[in-house]
Amino acid sequence: MSTIRTPTPTAGPSSPFVISPNLPPLPQVPGTDPERCVLDAFRTAIAKRVADALPPLTVEQAYTGVDYGKKGVDFTVALPRFRLPGKVDELAKKVLNQFQPDEWIESVVHDKAFLHFTLNTTTLIRQVLDQVHALTHATPSGQPEYGTNTSGEGKRVIVEYSSPNIAKQFHVGHLRSTIIGAFIANLYKACGWEVINMNYLGDWGTQFGLIAVGFNKYGSREALEKNAIKHLFEVYVKINKDAEADPEVKSQAAAFFKRMEEGDEEALADWRVWRELSVRKYEEEYARLNVHFEVYTGESQVGKESQDMALKRLEEMGLIDESQGAKLVNLEQWKLGKAVVRKKDGTSIYLTRDIGGAIERYEKYKFDKMIYVVSSQQDLHLAQFFKVLKLMDFPWAERLEHVNYGLVQGMSTRKGTVVFLDEIIREAGSVMHEQMRKNEEKYKNIEEPEATAQEIGITGVKIQDMAAKRINNYTFNWERMLSFEGDTGPYLQYAHVRISSISRKNPELLPLPAPAKIDTTLLTEPAAREIVLLLGSYPDVVKTALRTHEPSGVVTFAYRLAHAISSAWETVIVKGESDVEKARARMWMYLCARDVLGAAMRLLSLKPLERM
Numbered sequence: 001m002s003t004i005r006t007p008t009p010t011a012g013p014s015s016p017f018v019i020s021p022n023l024p025p026l027p028q029v030p031g032t033d034p035e036r037c038v039l040d041a042f043r044t045a046i047a048k049r050v051a052d053a054l055p056p057l058t059v060e061q062a063y064t065g066v067d068y069g070k071k072g073v074d075f076t077v078a079l080p081r082f083r084l085p086g087k088v089d090e091l092a093k094k095v096l097n098q099f100q101p102d103e104w105i106e107s108v109v110h111d112k113a114f115l116h117f118t119l120n121t122t123t124l125i126r127q128v129l130d131q132v133h134a135l136t137h138a139t140p141s142g143q144p145e146y147g148t149n150t151s152g153e154g155k156r157v158i159v160e161y162s163s164p165n166i167a168k169q170f171h172v173g174h175l176r177s178t179i180i181g182a183f184i185a186n187l188y189k190a191c192g193w194e195v196i197n198m199n200y201l202g203d204w205g206t207q208f209g210l211i212a213v214g215f216n217k218y219g220s221r222e223a224l225e226k227n228a229i230k231h232l233f234e235v236y237v238k239i240n241k242d243a244e245a246d247p248e249v250k251s252q253a254a255a256f257f258k259r260m261e262e263g264d265e266e267a268l269a270d271w272r273v274w275r276e277l278s279v280r281k282y283e284e285e286y287a288r289l290n291v292h293f294e295v296y297t298g299e300s301q302v303g304k305e306s307q308d309m310a311l312k313r314l315e316e317m318g319l320i321d322e323s324q325g326a327k328l329v330n331l332e333q334w335k336l337g338k339a340v341v342r343k344k345d346g347t348s349i350y351l352t353r354d355i356g357g358a359i360e361r362y363e364k365y366k367f368d369k370m371i372y373v374v375s376s377q378q379d380l381h382l383a384q385f386f387k388v389l390k391l392m393d394f395p396w397a398e399r400l401e402h403v404n405y406g407l408v409q410g411m412s413t414r415k416g417t418v419v420f421l422d423e424i425i426r427e428a429g430s431v432m433h434e435q436m437r438k439n440e441e442k443y444k445n446i447e448e449p450e451a452t453a454q455e456i457g458i459t460g461v462k463i464q465d466m467a468a469k470r471i472n473n474y475t476f477n478w479e480r481m482l483s484f485e486g487d488t489g490p491y492l493q494y495a496h497v498r499i500s501s502i503s504r505k506n507p508e509l510l511p512l513p514a515p516a517k518i519d520t521t522l523l524t525e526p527a528a529r530e531i532v533l534l535l536g537s538y539p540d541v542v543k544t545a546l547r548t549h550e551p552s553g554v555v556t557f558a559y560r561l562a563h564a565i566s567s568a569w570e571t572v573i574v575k576g577e578s579d580v581e582k583a584r585a586r587m588w589m590y591l592c593a594r595d596v597l598g599a600a601m602r603l604l605s606l607k608p609l610e611r612m
């Protein structure tokens with residue numbers, strides 16, 4: 001299996017898709033982009049009819065009232081939201097009276113306060129499939145772009161996530177930050193933003209004094225080279241024990257860290273190696289998760305100057321209270337308590353580093369937005385730190401955003417509590433491998449069972465993590481997340497593999513003719529129409545995710561698409577269809593569905609499998 005990064009979609013400068021010029025012309029509604037989301041055109045067609053019948057309503061106003069319909073309805077307009085004079089029934093009647101079906105809209109039905117519109121099936125299928133195809137296979141960049149948009153063009157975002165602490169445990173909180181953060185970064189990229197993936201390591205603090213002392217006693221250069229993360233943690237655990245029994249160890253550690261804070265090169269030399277080797281190891285593990293950082297920074301990298309400057313400014317502004325030698329910002333009036341920004345002994349602290357760090361990042365990157373993907377356990381910390389920056393009148397303080405998430409209970413391997421990221425990855429692979437072995441017949445046909453199990457295992461972990469709203473807590477469950485049944489990661493991979501097999505299984509239909517030569521009017525089954533409408537909605541799914549910062553909407557979309565494909569599979573057949581033209585049209589539709597399912601999976605940082 002290749003280790004090459006699966007490219008995540010990003011919008012190119014111009015779209016290779018244009019709406020057929022033979023269709024009735026439509027006005028251009030600002031903010032819509034039919035060349036990237038053809039449903040925008042259908043919505044405009046609906047809005048135009050509603051506006052034309054109900055002056056002074058404008059097409060633009062009407063457009064905001066066009067929503068997806070429920071249960072078998074394409075789009076619905078709720079009339080009361082326009083606040084027009086007159087009774088709803090009369091308004092509806094006006095729209096109905098003027099209604100003429102055309103190649104955009106087939107029909108309208110009036111139901112209480114609602115108008116339900118049905119799109120013209122022929123146009124829908126033709127335009128959506130053409131668009132998916134062009135934006136997947138014919139982009140100037142050569143990268144798939146379907147679902148992307150250009151709303152973030154020219155803007156830069158920093159997404160800070162994962163951020164584990166060196167020499168300490170990599171816990172589920174860090175895993176969630178990694179999974180959700182990678183999604184958020186992909187999402188912004190797909191919306192045209194320039195994205196900087198940033199990892200803010202916990203690489204500073206008194207624990208490094210302890211490790212320095214511990215390393216002399218328990219450390220091994222060899223073990224460090226082999227697995228720095230693991231070895232440093234082992235050293236840390238041992239010396240911590242010693243320190244509990246022997247205050248001398250503690251004071252040695254404190255003295256050493258003091259030297260580090262003072263910039264003593266000798267003291268820093270070892271620390272630098274530990275950090276470097278840990279980062280290298282982390283990079284390997286992130287790569288297996290399809291996660292990549294442009295910037296590894298950390299608490300150690302925040303300059304003393306920016307922290308001092310921040311304190312000074314707070315002081316000048318009269319925002320600092322002193323209490324027993326410590327300095328704090330009183331945030332009581334915002335119900336954010338009192339935030340300590342300088343300890344009695346003058347050493348820097350987490351909060352102050354975050355404040356100084358943000359100032360430095362703004363200087364360096366001039367970001368339009370900066371997102372911190374951090375557990376909801378740190379809600380107060382982030383709220384305090386954002387508030388302090390606002391009080392300091394930094395205009396960019398408004399650009400900071402905290403994307404939080406709930407707790408995870410019960411993550412452990414069969415050997416016990418998880419401490420390291422590579423244990424999670426390995427366990428996911430081995431549990432999945434056992435699962436796959438249960439089906440001997442299938443197992444025999446898998447080319448690279450271990451690599452495949454690994455990828456599906458990771459998919460299971462990620463999907464379990466992103467399936468519900470971020471803020472929800474959940475219980476880690478290997479059994480459930482790695483099952484092929486129900487809405488799980490393995491099920492999604494399986495759906496992608498099955499649909500990818502269609503070319504392999506029907507070589508006689510290949511190569512498919514150019515899209516224009518494929519007769520999509522042969523796609524007459526409701527199940528096919530349902531798939532196509534879902535495909536058309538994908539660009540909206542991406543936009544909604546950007547607004548909510550929720551991966552769950554994308555996961556739900558992927559399931560819905562997988563289910564729709566699976567219900568069509570037995571009836572809208574390719575193999576065994578005697579009409580070759582029809583078989584080809586169906587195959588093309590399935591391949592477009594595969595492209596969109598793959599795009600959604602990649603957005604979720606997954607690597608869609610072609611075979612298993």
Ligand SMILES: NC(=[NH2+])NCCC[C@H](N)C(=O)O
Nearest residue numbers: 163164165200201202354374
């Ligand atoms: N800018 C930040 N405070 N980011 C979050 C850092 C998370 C911290 N290293 C922890 O493990 O708790």
